[in-house]
Amino acid sequence: MARHSLLLLAAAILAAAVVAASGCSPSDREALLGFRQALNEPYLGLFNSWTGSKCCVNWYGVSCDAATGRVTDVNLRGESEDPIFEKAGRSGYMTGKLSPAICGIDTLTTLVVADWKDISGEIPACITSLSSLRILDLIGNKFSGEIPSDIGRLNRLTVLNLADNTIAGKIPPSITQLTSLKHLDLSNNLLTGEIPENFGNLAMLSRALLNRNQLTGSIPVSISKIYRLADLDLSMNRLTGSVPFELGKMPVLSVLNLDSNSFKGLIPESLLSNGGMGILNLSRNGFEGSIPDVFGSHSYFMALDLSYNNLKGRVPTSLASAKYIGHLDLSHNHLCGSIPVGEPFDHLEASSFGFNDCLCGNPLKTC
Known part of the structure; x- marks a missing residue:
């Protein structure tokens, strides 16, 4: 049995070696060359290696399945620790467009064309x-137009990063598939x-970054059903309404x-x-009423920012019992009364409490 297993292993290794030696699929090579033809990388010469038939062996940023010789990954990052970048002493720069030729590689699982600054279209x-695609990362370019309306067809996708571009239009409803x-x-x-109202269908999501856009409407309550969601950023949009209390009940959101x-x-x-919330920024909105007096020894905030709202009343006394507060900003509200005394407040500066109606006590003037 052991001898048979060794023979199978040797045969597999030999088959992989034969595939690698024979180069990649001709159709994949043609697709890669079409993809490369639409791009211009003038400084680093990254595409100089894209010659010959062995695209699975020597072509920069290209990886293949060892058993089939089919291309699986195209990974081109303009911000990289690769020696080519370090030797040149610069980050990447590329112009051109993302050619539809890349769609000819139906075995593609990873497509990264990130941080090249000037790729457009x-x-x-x-x-x-590309039904096998798991990672689509186009961050840091000048892509325009809209997110493909049927993006939901990519049901194996685990990473979708289109940040820092000029993509317009609506978030397609199919994204929830x-x-x-x-x-x-999708930030910036x-x-x-x-x-989308049923955003909560993204049950595996751990990070959702939609900040720095022009989104309107309210926060869908369905988001609170995403059990694994740890990081939610909706800042710098045009969102309205109230914040669903259900967000505070999410077990992993920090x-x-x-x-x-x-x-x-x-x-x-x-x-x-x-108690799991570590960074909470509600600043520059129109929140009213008093700050809920619900802090305690379970409270551990690396940053808590409630500045630039219409909050009234006193600074909650329970804040003094918090386990830790790294950064606190309650400025530019209508708070009044004495600032509580306690260890969480010992390192805070006057700027944390400034521009309120009548706050007093350390680090402000004596009451």
Whole structure:
């Protein structure tokens, strides 16, 4: 039995060696050359290696399946620790477009064309035909147009990163069909419209970054059903309405950035009493009422920012019992009364409490 297993292993190794020696699939090679022809990388010579038939062996950023010789990964990052970048002493720069030719590689699982600064044009609609795709990362370019409407066809996708481009239009409803998605970053684009109501269908999601867009409407309550969601950033949009209290009941959520929107109403107590919440930024909105007095020894905030709202009343006395508060900003509200005394406040400066109606006590003037 052992001898038979060794023979099988040797045969597999030999087959892989034969595939590697014979080069990649001719159709894959043709698709890669079409993809390369639409791009211009003038400084580092990364595409100088893209010659000959052995694209599985020597071509920069290309990886293949050892058994089949088919291309599986195209990984081109303009911000890299690769020796080529270190030797040149510069980051990457590339112009051109993302050619639909890349869609000819139907075995592609990873497509990364990231941080090249000047690649423009639209995302080819045929991208959604790559049914094996697990990672699509186009961050840091100048892609325009809209997210393909049938993006939901990529049901194996775990990472979708389109941040730092000029992509416009609405978030397509089909995006909620990406039930394997773990990381979603659409930040710093020109997206408009509302967050899809059934966003909560993305059950595997751990990070959702939609900040720095022009999104409108309210926060869908369905988001609170995403059990694994740890990081939610909706800041710097045009969102309105109240914040669902259900967000504070999420068991894993530790980072919540909702700053620079137009939210109103009361701050949900659940957001401040959640012992797992480490970074909470609700600044630059229209929140009213008092700050809920629900802190305790379970409270551990690396950053808590409630500045630039319409909050009234006193600074909660329970804040003094918090286990840790790294950064606190309650400035530019209408708070009044004495600042509580306690260890969490010992390192805070006057800027944390400035521009309120009548706060007093350390680090402000004596009451």
